[in-house]
Amino acid sequence: MKPLNWEGGFTLDVLDKMKDAALWSARHLSQMKAAYADQQAAEAVLADEDPVIYEFQELGVPETEGDLAFGAGVLHPGKIGDEFYMTKGHFHKKLETAEVYLGLSGEGLLLIESPDGTDSRVLEMKPMQAVYVPKGYAHRTINTGDEDLTYFFAFPAEAGHDYGTIELKGFRNLIIAADRGWKIVENPKWS
Numbered sequence: 127m128k129p130l131n132w133e134g135g136f137t138l139d140v141l142d143k144m145k146d147a148a149l150w151s152a153r154h155l156s157q158m159k160a161a162y163a164d165q166q167a168a169e170a171v172l173a174d175e176d177p178v179i180y181e182f183q184e185l186g187v188p189e190t191e192g193d194l195a196f197g198a199g200v201l202h203p204g205k206i207g208d209e210f211y212m213t214k215g216h217f218h219k220k221l222e223t224a225e226v227y228l229g230l231s232g233e234g235l236l237l238i239e240s241p242d243g244t245d246s247r248v249l250e251m252k253p254m255q256a257v258y259v260p261k262g263y264a265h266r267t268i269n270t271g272d273e274d275l276t277y278f279f280a281f282p283a284e285a286g287h288d289y290g291t292i293e294l295k296g297f298r299n300l301i302i303a304a305d306r307g308w309k310i311v312e313n314p315k316w317s
């Protein structure tokens with residue numbers, strides 16, 4: 127990762143992947159296969175190729191209280207079985223920290239869920255619409271459209287990421303393709 131001058135401040139073209147290539151990471155299907163409900167469909171795709179599901183910036187903001195981590199994500203369009211391309215989803219390690227997303231292009235959803243799963247909500251993402259993830263809630267973006275879903279995000283830099291809890295128990299609900307775009311169904315594997 128190239129050094130960024132945090133103390134002096136800086137500017138960043140959040141979507142210029144050519145200029146800021148070193149800051150971008152890609153998540154392939156093979157790295158998150160277990161997140162999808164239809165394992166047979168995932169295996170069938172992986173027999174031919176290992177598509178990039180999403181890309182995001184890792185800026186290396188100091189994880190200290192008072193700092194603000196931010197960046198951009200690009201979630202590509204597609205489906206695994208009936209389920210749309212999505213991010214792995216996570217809680218923050220420091221649970222009591224919120225996050226803001228701002229849609230830049232494309233259309234999709236932000237799935238949020240309280241730690242015990244009793245409160246599960248679907249929030250719409252579209253260009254120049256901000257979405258607030260309350261502190262304590264797990265969150266995952268889902269691309270329900272047919273073009274890239276791109277967005278900006280910002281959260282307290284000390285928040286940290288907990289991917290393991292979602293890997294273990296999943297989200298309570300799944301978003302799958304339907305006649306009128308998408309619908310919410312219960313995740314049979316949720317625990």
Ligand code: MN
Pocket residue numbers: 216217218225265281
């Ligand atoms: Mn987050």
